[in-house]
Amino acid sequence: MTENQILYIYSSLAQVIGALLGLTIAGYSVIDSKIQSIGATDDTITEYTESLRSDCFHSLIYIIIFSVIDIIFCLITLAIYNEDNAFFLLLPFFLTEAILLFLLIMTEVIKFALYLNPTSIKEKSMKEKYIIDNEYSSNKENKNSFSSFITYYNLLEELLKQYACELTCSPQSMHNLHIFDALNILQQNQIINGRAYYLINDLRRYRNALVHSPDIDKSVNTVIYNELKDIYTLIHDIYMFKDNNDIKLQKINKLYDYTNRNHNNELDQRLLSYLKKHPSASLSELSKTFNYTKSGILKKLKLLQESGLIQQQESNGRRKWYVNDTNS
Template sequence: MKNKNRCDNVKVICVARNNLILLFVAVLLFILASFCKPVFLLDQNQILYLFSASAQVLAAVYGLVLTAFSFVQGSIEKRGAKDPDLEGIWDRMNQKCFKMLIYISIMTFLSIVLCMITMSSYDERNICKFFANVSIVFTVNDLYLIIKFVIRFANPKWEDTIRGEVIKEFGGNDVKSVGSGNDNSVQLFLAYFQKIERALGKASAPFINYNRYSRSRFVSKKEMLMILLKNGYFKNDNIVPKILDLIPFRNSLVHSSIEQGVPDEMMRLVKEVLENLKEALKETKELRGFDWDVKLG
């Protein structure tokens, strides 16, 4: 669903906007304090040493974070390829992580540039004073973003956090969107999803070369979808992104503690996908006699 990707982008933009607002306020306060009542007075040597060291530290820390991110990303992809319950969740986590990394990269670049401008303008007292205060605020802010980024993924319970975010993203914490009774029960949602999963497995089975897959690796639902799409089974292109949205929600749901039920939007979506899948695969030989009815118990 395009709305979910748009929602992700809006959240990242909101976080960046809030950070920039705080950054602007801090810069303004520091500049006013430096001209009205300065706390520290630095000479030429101190300015050169302090901001040269700051630029080097930022570059070194950013390099370490970038290296760690590449290792973590590779580990996540390997783990996600082996565990069906992680399918789709790590894709979303990687997207959010990458967007945050882009923002950190921009702030690190600006911080280093400001440090260099401060060092090159030490002869001009007022200009140097201005850029020195701006540079200090940007440097501290950049270190804060990096620390926040590292702590997020160093947390032993970060997997649970990611699953919770996926459920919340689809309205899982919105009590008003949750139906009552059995109409929106978790069991009913999982029953619908299981039908979708079985239908995809049966339809894609003739096209899968199982010799390519080791016993430790499952054939993901995303791979099944791509195989069926490649072989011209889905004339309606909307069905693929809808199923790709259901996968991480389902995998997060089975490890969560939601008791109220499933959000109306997701229950409607899983029913809609099953109907669309039934229509798209009705001529498939492997699904002749397939029971499309969903029953509990």
């Protein structure tokens, strides 16, 4: 290329990247608020909208970093394009890297645009359902109906909210109570333990993934369905005898025994057992051991931590995970 061609191409390239970066940031600000508002109006997809927002944000960060570096490389190219310049020998490097970075920017822009696919939330819910299904062993030919599962789940959620409201507030505010608030209230009053909290949260995740999944087959994993029925029955028994402390305590102990003996989620049990023996295990080690992605393992650890089943501590600059007593 001639001198004029190089100067024209790289000056134009810097301007194009700058304009593209500005448009992407402007578009992100509008898109992010829109996705956030969608999640706020429907709490059953909040997890998916937050995940989508995180994906868009990380893609934007990559675009910003690559764009800034590429613009700097273009400016350096224009500045040293002179044989008398002491840095002229570095010109081929900056010429090549500027083009490669531009290709990376375009790749990230395409990824950013793909995140805005109208079916992104449904695809995330389908992936979530697939992951949870694989965590529970079940006969693939023995499935339960979608309507029965949703009926039982709605009964469980209504029972949890009603019981929580009776413990702390007026029944009139039951429909305004979030399920996590209800679970926290019940756990604080020792109606449920950390293990029950986690199992119910798993059922909530499965229900949301099932409802929003685009998969035509809405059949339900038998093991998860039976677990839902068992937990609902046990908590319903506690509620029915809430005014009789002796019987209520027996029913609560029965729930604790059930949740502590429940080994349906094979990944959870294997992960907890492994952490008992290897509290200092890194994400890379856990990912390799359980054949899971680092992000998947990290998400699972956060869920276990939020449910009070494990605790995270820092020791000598290393993260350690300690498994709590499941009776608490």
